[in-house]
Amino acid sequence: MATQHSRAAARLMISPAVLLLLGWMLIPLCMTLYFSFLRYNLLMPGMEEFAGWTNYRFFLTDPAFMDALVNTLLLVGGVLVITTVGGTLLALLLDQPFWGQGIVRILVIAPFFVMPTVSALVWKNMFMNPVNGLFGHLFHWLGLQPYDFLSQAPLMSIIGIVSWQWLPFATLILLTAFQSLDQEQLEAAEMDGAPALSRFWYIMLPHLARAITVVILIQTIFLLSIFAEILVTTNGGPGTASTNLTYLIYMQSLLQFDVGGGSAGGVIAIILANIVAIFLMRMIGKNLDA
Amino acid sequence: MGRITLEKVTKSFGEVNVIPPLDLEIDDGEFVVFVGPSGCGKSTLLRLIAGLEDVTSGDIAIDGTNATELAPAQRGLAMVFQSYALYPHMSVRKNIAFPMKMAKLPEDEQKRRIDAAAKALNLTDYLDRRPGQLSGGQRQRVAIGRAIVREPQAFLFDEPLSNLDAALRVGMRLEIMELHKRLTTTMIYVTHDQVEAMTMADKIVVLRAGHIEQVGSPLDLYHAPRNEFVAGFIGSPKMNLIKGEVARSHGAATIGVRPEHIGVSTTEGPWQGVVGVAEHLGSDTFIHVHQHGMGDEPLTVRVDGEFTVKHGDRIFLTPDETKMHRFDTNGLRA
Ligand SMILES: Nc1ncnc2c1ncn2[C@@H]1O[C@H](COP(=O)(O)OP(=O)(O)OP(=O)(O)O)[C@@H](O)[C@H]1O
Numbered sequence: 001m002a003t004q005h006s007r008a009a010a011r012l013m014i015s016p017a018v019l020l021l022l023g024w025m026l027i028p029l030c031m032t033l034y035f036s037f038l039r040y041n042l043l044m045p046g047m048e049e050f051a052g053w054t055n056y057r058f059f060l061t062d063p064a065f066m067d068a069l070v071n072t073l074l075l076v077g078g079v080l081v082i083t084t085v086g087g088t089l090l091a092l093l094l095d096q097p098f099w100g101q102g103i104v105r106i107l108v109i110a111p112f113f114v115m116p117t118v119s120a121l122v123w124k125n126m127f128m129n130p131v132n133g134l135f136g137h138l139f140h141w142l143g144l145q146p147y148d149f150l151s152q153a154p155l156m157s158i159i160g161i162v163s164w165q166w167l168p169f170a171t172l173i174l175l176t177a178f179q180s181l182d183q184e185q186l187e188a189a190e191m192d193g194a195p196a197l198s199r200f201w202y203i204m205l206p207h208l209a210r211a212i213t214v215v216i217l218i219q220t221i222f223l224l225s226i227f228a229e230i231l232v233t234t235n236g237g238p239g240t241a242s243t244n245l246t247y248l249i250y251m252q253s254l255l256q257f258d259v260g261g262g263s264a265g266g267v268i269a270i271i272l273a274n275i276v277a278i279f280l281m282r283m284i285g286k287n288l289d290a
Numbered sequence: 291m292g293r294i295t296l297e298k299v300t301k302s303f304g305e306v307n308v309i310p311p312l313d314l315e316i317d318d319g320e321f322v323v324f325v326g327p328s329g330c331g332k333s334t335l336l337r338l339i340a341g342l343e344d345v346t347s348g349d350i351a352i353d354g355t356n357a358t359e360l361a362p363a364q365r366g367l368a369m370v371f372q373s374y375a376l377y378p379h380m381s382v383r384k385n386i387a388f389p390m391k392m393a394k395l396p397e398d399e400q401k402r403r404i405d406a407a408a409k410a411l412n413l414t415d416y417l418d419r420r421p422g423q424l425s426g427g428q429r430q431r432v433a434i435g436r437a438i439v440r441e442p443q444a445f446l447f448d449e450p451l452s453n454l455d456a457a458l459r460v461g462m463r464l465e466i467m468e469l470h471k472r473l474t475t476t477m478i479y480v481t482h483d484q485v486e487a488m489t490m491a492d493k494i495v496v497l498r499a500g501h502i503e504q505v506g507s508p509l510d511l512y513h514a515p516r517n518e519f520v521a522g523f524i525g526s527p528k529m530n531l532i533k534g535e536v537a538r539s540h541g542a543a544t545i546g547v548r549p550e551h552i553g554v555s556t557t558e559g560p561w562q563g564v565v566g567v568a569e570h571l572g573s574d575t576f577i578h579v580h581q582h583g584m585g586d587e588p589l590t591v592r593v594d595g596e597f598t599v600k601h602g603d604r605i606f607l608t609p610d611e612t613k614m615h616r617f618d619t620n621g622l623r624a
């Protein structure tokens with residue numbers, strides 16, 4: 001009986017928190033849903049009227065939508081590949097004992113503490129600028145024509161910037177995973193005649209599987225909503241070459257003052273994010289089971 | 291063939307010298323046990339032989355060829371670790387197959403050896419499980435299975451049974467001895483368990499701080515320990531070491547008498563003392579006897595399980611003169 005009592009008490013105790021969380025999530029969600037069915041333009045306040053599926057139809061048939069969708073997936077996928085592969089290699093390197101290990105580890109983690117807007121600005125002006133940027137100077141020095149990264153390969157450039165930001169996160173998580181690997185397993189594999197590459201493939205990688213899964217899932221959540229880097233560097237252009245879904249929604253609702261269309265975009269983005277999530281969990285979710 | 295020779299091998303970790311120059315000869319087919327107190331360098335010595343640590347100086351030869359610079363895999367030795375070191379994400383079958391897969395053995399040969407090992411080690415029903423789903427004893431058997439399929443020159447065991455409970459330990463001990471009899475491959479076995487050392491070894495190597503104190507068969511070490519350290523280390527319970535007046539009257543700086551070589555009587559004998567704690571094992575009883583004039587340490591005496599004494603009783607002891615060990619002032623056997 002005591003347990004039933006305490007369970008009821010526990011429910012009572014946590015209910016304020018649950019209600020708060022529910023309100024926090026549900027109210028904006030419901031409002032977004034509501035707005036998405038309205039003809040709601042900020043330039044014509046007070047003239048909202050029910051619009052049915054029109055907003056959705058416009059958003060989905062907008063040629064920019066397909067571009068944004070592809071860009072979003074490319075951005076997420078590209079950054080994931082670069083950060084997990086690069087992070088694994090970097091973590092492997094940092095796990096070796098060498099002189100100055102402590103300082104190098106801190107330096108490697110540093111980019112994670114730089115705000116996205118700041119790092120994007122630094123990349124845009126100090127590295128990628130064809131006239132003043134370091135890369136421009138490098139090209140000059142090599143006798144080549146400077147390359148205007150942000151207008152000639154805008155999406156790749158943004159993938160590079162975002163990867164630079166997220167590489168430390170992946171490295172850090174994977175480094176702790178490396179450190180938790182039982183050394184005797186590696187020694188046993190060495191005695192069993194496994195060369196370094198096989199030890200990496202058969203012993204280390206399976207051990208890292210769970211950490212890599214965590215890195216991929218967490219990063220996907222954040223990478224689906226990349227915004228500041230695009231706003232600061234390319235403004236989604238040229239054309240829609242670097243527009244992702246988040247940026248498209250921003251353009252719809254705040255640059256074209258179309259709250260209804262933006263909300264419809266938001267709902268579509270939620271649905272797409274869930275599709276990506278289901279897809280990911282299917283692919284790698286089993287790594288999380290103990 | 292598994293003849294292993296160590297010549298003037300030393301090992302230092304930075305400034306700390308763990309193994310001073312050490313010579314050791316291990317014959318083909320021998321079961322050699324390294325014993326010694328914790329931290330004396332048993333594991334280090336084993337890892338030097340395995341090639342998992344580099345020697346600081348000296349040479350290691352396996353079957354007459356110099357193996358000092360060889361990588362662990364090329365030495366043809368197999369090691370069983372205390373923590374088993376199984377690969378957790380592979381099934382038992384894949385664990386056992388791993389060394390053969392690395393050696394690129396043909397599939398059917400791999401399968402034949404896995405089946406043979408699984409049968410010998412009672413693992414046939416568990417081949418498709420993961421190590422995490424096995425008991426400690428089963429895991430240990432998988433580790434041994436992974437070692438035997440390689441058909442190595444010699445097996446190296448580093449305290450393989452210390453994570454098992456007492457009953458299982460006895461069983462696994464017998465299995466390893468059985469395995470040795472069957473394969474007649476050289477085995478080097480590290481332990482700090484007295485009983486394991488005495489029962490399993492053809493040859494015991496007693497180590498202290500990296501030094502070899504004595505090498506010999508278990509009974510050699512029991513009957514003729516070369517110095518006080520070996521005398522005190524081999525045998526359970528420990529040999530009684532007595533200094534002072536009593537020792538001098540027997541013509542030595544220190545005398546050693548094993549608990550089983552002291553007669554007990556309630557009426558007469560050259561030594562007398564007061565009964566302290568008595569440990570009843572059923573068949574035997576070990577009595578701790580406190581007495582004056584022979585140091586502060588109580589003497590341990592073995593009596594028959596039927597013999598009854600009470601705490602505080604006065605009893606008389608008669609050491610067996612013929613089985614008494616005499617040591618000089620340097621602790622060496624006189
Ligand atoms: N990697 C290392 N770096 C520095 N010192 C070490 C290292 N490995 C071992 N030692 C030292 O070498 C000595 C011998 O260690 P070893 O592990 O061989 O002892 P052991 O006889 O196996 O002890 P135990 O019975 O407790 O396992 C110890 O004093 C230990 O501190």
Ligand SMILES: [Mg+2]
Nearest residue numbers: 332333334449
């Ligand atoms: Mg050890």
